[in-house]
Amino acid sequence: MGVGKRTTRDPEGRRRMIIEAAAELIVEDGVGGLTHRKIAARAGVPLGSTTHYFESLTDLRDAALEFLAAMMDSGLAELGRELAGDQSVARVLARVFHQYLSDPVRVRADAAFYVVATQDPGLRPLATRWFDGLVDILSGITDQQTAVAVAVYGDGAMLHAMLHDTALSEEELEMTIERLMENTNA
Structure with a gap:
């Protein structure tokens, strides 16, 4: 053995680095x-590591999408906590939507993800996770139809931001969400 410093092998850490690198590239x-x-270069690992830890690029892609979905779940949980506060539901949603819609890289990545999910039905549950989660949260605040309408509006606002290279203003978002919710107790 050499006199140099030995490094501890961390297979789970390396696997996680590869997944996170793939997730960053997807975004x-x-x-x-x-x-x-590209994934190996981003993760700073040898190219063979990507195939050592994942049988195929599809498996790696799916692991990265699951990682992104878990981040989405965290965002939904935070949104749920914010909506439980004293602020207007429309104001909170408008702020959250605007923050998201103001990130053109993320909007384009999500739009691309939606397109891929239309071609690969196995990805649809991941692609609809935010929508379904938002509807679940809002259904505790308003009726199911209104919750779906607000979530559909959020998807439409995403397409608008992608096609127009700009997000709707917080004021525009809040006004529309308020109108969608005006017949509820929110």
Whole structure:
């Protein structure tokens, strides 16, 4: 053995680094731009690591999407806590939507993810996770139809931001959400 410093192997840490690198690339370039080479370069690992830890690029992509979905779940949990506070539901939603819609990289990545999910039905549960989670949260505040209408509006606002390269203002978002919710107790 050499006299140099030994490094401790951390297979789970390396696997996590690869997943996180793939997730970052999905957010930046969309699902279709993933390659083993790009992921390994981003993670700072040898190219063979991506195939050592994942049988296929599809398996790695799915692990990265699950990672992003878990982050989405955290965001939904935080949104649920905020909506339970004293602020107007429309104001909170408008602020959260606006923050998201003001990030063009994320909006493009999510739009690309939606497109891929239409081609791969196995990805649909991940692609609809935010929508379904938002409807679940809002259904505790308003009726089911209104919850769905607000979630659909959020998806439409995402497409608007992508096509127009700008987010609707918080005021525009709040006004529309208030109108959608005006016949409820929110």
